[in-house]
Amino acid sequence: MADPSRKLSVAPMMGYTDRHFRYLMRLIAPHTRLYTEMVTGGALTRGQSHHLIEFNPEEHPVALQVGGSDPEQLAACARLGHAHGYDEINLNCGCPSPRVSSGRFGACLMAEPVLVAECVAAMRASVPIPITVKTRLGIDDLDSYEHLHKFVATVARQGCVVFIVHARKAWLSGLSPHENRTVPPLDHERVYRLKRDFPDLTIVINGGITTATEALRHLAAVDGVMIGRLACQDSHRLAVIEQALFGNTPRSRLEIAAAYRDYAAGQLELGVAAPHLCRPLLGLFHGEPGARRWRRLLSEARDRSDIGMIDRAIEVAKKNGADPRVRPIH
Numbered sequence: 272m273a274d275p276s277r278k279l280s281v282a283p284m285m286g287y288t289d290r291h292f293r294y295l296m297r298l299i300a301p302h303t304r305l306y307t308e309m310v311t312g313g314a315l316t317r318g319q320s321h322h323l324i325e326f327n328p329e330e331h332p333v334a335l336q337v338g339g340s341d342p343e344q345l346a347a348c349a350r351l352g353h354a355h356g357y358d359e360i361n362l363n364c365g366c367p368s369p370r371v372s373s374g375r376f377g378a379c380l381m382a383e384p385v386l387v388a389e390c391v392a393a394m395r396a397s398v399p400i401p402i403t404v405k406t407r408l409g410i411d412d413l414d415s416y417e418h419l420h421k422f423v424a425t426v427a428r429q430g431c432v433v434f435i436v437h438a439r440k441a442w443l444s445g446l447s448p449h450e451n452r453t454v455p456p457l458d459h460e461r462v463y464r465l466k467r468d469f470p471d472l473t474i475v476i477n478g479g480i481t482t483a484t485e486a487l488r489h490l491a492a493v494d495g496v497m498i499g500r501l502a503c504q505d506s507h508r509l510a511v512i513e514q515a516l517f518g519n520t521p522r523s524r525l526e527i528a529a530a531y532r533d534y535a536a537g538q539l540e541l542g543v544a545a546p547h548l549c550r551p552l553l554g555l556f557h558g559e560p561g562a563r564r565w566r567r568l569l570s571e572a573r574d575r576s577d578i579g580m581i582d583r584a585i586e587v588a589k590k591n592g593a594d595p596r597v598r599p600i601h
Contacts, residue, residue: 277495280304281502283336290326292551298527300513305333309363312339315348334359338376342393353398364406367441368448378441381410384425392429403433409440436462438478463492483515505557532581544575561591
């Protein structure tokens, strides 16, 4: 039986899914699994790693995503993640950034399934928590279903039982990371086929999922869905999707904003700059009256210690009649 905690998750996204963003996601969606931004193995093992992987206890279940290709180094990363209390260590085999590929990690590892299997084996031998892999359908000319099947089979033989599959291939030559999120066509059916061929594995699908209806349709074929940019751009939509999947009654946008404001006040006292704390809130009132002004107020945060920026934005949202209710499930 599939682990219900993997039914819904928010994707690791560079520049977005820091611990403040994840705290907001937890306020919005109490059942959703959260992932860190990718942290490279070198950055983690050079020392002074605490600031890279610290998180709030409220974030559980939360996974640390790491990037690398050296089994010994990745095993050390896994031990660090376990020592810090993470629930899972996820190996990035899907990032198409040229900088990442030049370091021999990310999506380019799809060309080296044996090496990925060795990395997974070393990590699994180091910690008792799950080691999972996030990947793509393929890369460049290695984009056949047969190659994807071989990749998953090879890695699974070393005990990886959870694969998160972005339902697009990656072009490592010719497309930017941004284009790789939108230009290669989605092929959800190929992920469904993977689940049919590996019924004992947990297969989570990622890519282009924006509504509760879509999420429910995917869950008829795979074990979980992962939400990406939607969580940043229209973050309260995650509450609607979670309501459809788990049946809980979500908090309103204003309730979430007020709770996050209290969290931000505490973080300011610890020395976190206000602009870093305001950024996760930008998409909370997407589509509501006054959403543009909400974003502008928060984007204009300059004083490193001014909690008043969030207070003013909340007051504006109230005055503009922003609907605090959850939209109907669709």
